[in-house]
Amino acid sequence: MNPDTSPSGAHPIVRLEKVNKHFGSLHVLKDIDLEVTPGEVVVIIGASGSGKSTLIRCINGLEEFQQGHLEVDGSPLLPYGKATKALQRIRTEVGMVFQQFNLFPHLSVLDNVTLAPMKVRGWSRSDATEIAERLLERVGISDQAAKYPTQLSGGQQQRVALARALAMEPRLMLFDEPTSALDPEMIGEVLDAMRELAKEGMTMMIVTHEMGFAREVADRVIYIHKGEIAEEGPPETIFDSPKEAPTRNFLARVLQH
Amino acid sequence: MDVTFQFDWQAAFASIPHLLPGIPYTLLISFVGLAIGFIIGIIFGLLRISPIAWLRVPAIAYIEVFRGTPVLVQVLFIFYGLPQLLGGPINALVAGIAAIAVNSGAYISEIVRGGVQSIDRGQKEAGLSLGLSRRQTFRYIIWPQAFRRMIPPLGNQGIISIKDTSLFSVIGVGELVRQGQVYIATTFTALEVYLMVAMLYLAITLSLSLVLRIIERKGLAGQ
Numbered sequence: 377m378n379p380d381t382s383p384s385g386a387h388p389i390v391r392l393e394k395v396n397k398h399f400g401s402l403h404v405l406k407d408i409d410l411e412v413t414p415g416e417v418v419v420i421i422g423a424s425g426s427g428k429s430t431l432i433r434c435i436n437g438l439e440e441f442q443q444g445h446l447e448v449d450g451s452p453l454l455p456y457g458k459a460t461k462a463l464q465r466i467r468t469e470v471g472m473v474f475q476q477f478n479l480f481p482h483l484s485v486l487d488n489v490t491l492a493p494m495k496v497r498g499w500s501r502s503d504a505t506e507i508a509e510r511l512l513e514r515v516g517i518s519d520q521a522a523k524y525p526t527q528l529s530g531g532q533q534q535r536v537a538l539a540r541a542l543a544m545e546p547r548l549m550l551f552d553e554p555t556s557a558l559d560p561e562m563i564g565e566v567l568d569a570m571r572e573l574a575k576e577g578m579t580m581m582i583v584t585h586e587m588g589f590a591r592e593v594a595d596r597v598i599y600i601h602k603g604e605i606a607e608e609g610p611p612e613t614i615f616d617s618p619k620e621a622p623t624r625n626f627l628a629r630v631l632q633h
Numbered sequence: 634m635d636v637t638f639q640f641d642w643q644a645a646f647a648s649i650p651h652l653l654p655g656i657p658y659t660l661l662i663s664f665v666g667l668a669i670g671f672i673i674g675i676i677f678g679l680l681r682i683s684p685i686a687w688l689r690v691p692a693i694a695y696i697e698v699f700r701g702t703p704v705l706v707q708v709l710f711i712f713y714g715l716p717q718l719l720g721g722p723i724n725a726l727v728a729g730i731a732a733i734a735v736n737s738g739a740y741i742s743e744i745v746r747g748g749v750q751s752i753d754r755g756q757k758e759a760g761l762s763l764g765l766s767r768r769q770t771f772r773y774i775i776w777p778q779a780f781r782r783m784i785p786p787l788g789n790q791g792i793i794s795i796k797d798t799s800l801f802s803v804i805g806v807g808e809l810v811r812q813g814q815v816y817i818a819t820t821f822t823a824l825e826v827y828l829m830v831a832m833l834y835l836a837i838t839l840s841l842s843l844v845l846r847i848i849e850r851k852g853l854a855g856q
Binding site: 436437438464465467468469470471472474476478479480481482491492495496537540541544 | 753755756758759760761762763764765766769773774777778781
């Protein structure tokens with residue numbers, strides 16, 4: 377069997393093989409093997425400090441790893457991942473939404489969205505603006521385009537961040553706890569926008585504590601425990617009949633409240 | 634002995650026309666010196682935070698030396714000391730400008746470093762994750778935000794450097810203090826003249842403060 381081919385037969389967009397990462401003496405990721413196929417929605421759950429954020433941050437090279445093989449869309453990211461041209465190219469294909477939004481406070485909402493398409497893709501301002509306006513409308517903030525990020529609510533800011541990432545027309549979207557910094561009443565609007573995106577067939581890797589959302593949108597749930605993939609499977613299996621004791625303990629704790 | 638003293642307003646105002654010729658020198662040294670200092674500050678401030686040690690170490694050495702020694706000693710060194718090395722005299726005005734440049738450059742390096750380092754790491758990560766290069770991320774995302782934060786400390790440094798130019802009377806530059814000294818030598822009205830000298834410095838520094846306040850308000854309006 378061709379090792380590049382995942383069980384479903386499609387060429388994987390992300391492939392990790394025995395990826396290991398250390399922060400000094402701390403072994404953060406241990407022998408991670410993972411493949412994500414185009415169109416798949418993978419939700420990664422686990423306790424804080426388990427390495428789940430670190431895992432998705434390795435995929436666009438925001439974190440370096442020390443051993444193993446990681447490739448995105450066929451291009452390998454090297455261990456000790458230095459900022460190479462190849463890494464920059466991968467980043468243009470991989471969008472990311474951060475827990476803290478990380479919008480650019482000195483730019484208007486519209487300029488936040490058009491900056492990368494203009495500077496990286498070389499689009500004209502009018503082309504970039506047209507696409508930005510369409511994306512802002514899609515996430516429900518077209519009437520705020522001229523405002524600055526700090527004038528928006530957290531939920532609105534995170535939707536702008538989503539539009540900003542989508543403007544690069546990525547093939548893969550990474551979400552690093554996208555609702556963890558939001559007030560409870562704003563979580564829904566962000567999850568709705570992500571749900572829409574999943575429906576449209578975007579490949580997504582999502583680190584989240586929103587278990588209801590995970591169950592609903594995930595094609596596959598991965599539970600990370602102390603830097604290892606402890607268990608993975610379809611959401612029904614993971615949430616309703618987890619096999620491993622750490623998964624059961626974790627779910628008992630998070631589903632209680 | 635009669636010790637009553639009358640402040641002579643007439644003498645004070647009469648001195649002003651004799652002091653005014655010093656203002657162009659004060660302003661010239663300040664602004665040219667600070668402009669060069671700003672360029673030095675950007676270069677050395679960025680070298681100071683370079684991950685590469687052989688770029689960082691010389692920048693640290695420069696900053697520590699010129700921040701840690703008095704500007705008066707620096708200008709004396711340049712004006713009296715350097716000609717012995719170079720084998721020819723240095724123009725006093727040039728020496729003054731050079732002293733302000735290297736001295737303010739050291740402080741501005743630290744202002745640049747502080748400004749850049751104060752920008753949240755997430756900004757850089759967001760830029761890089763969008764596919765911007767390191768250079769683009771710095772130019773379009775980090776620097777504009779850092780520069781805004783640098784405006785108040787830069788204004789502070791500008792005011793300090795303007796006042797530092799008063800020391801250059803010792804090398805004979807015809808700036809404000811020097812003009813005052815020359816005038817007092819013929820009139821002996823030290824109290825009145827130095828008060829006017831102080832007022833003229835205050836007028837310059839207050840004007841700068843005002844301009845900075847306008848720039849700050851404008852610059853921050855967007856946020």
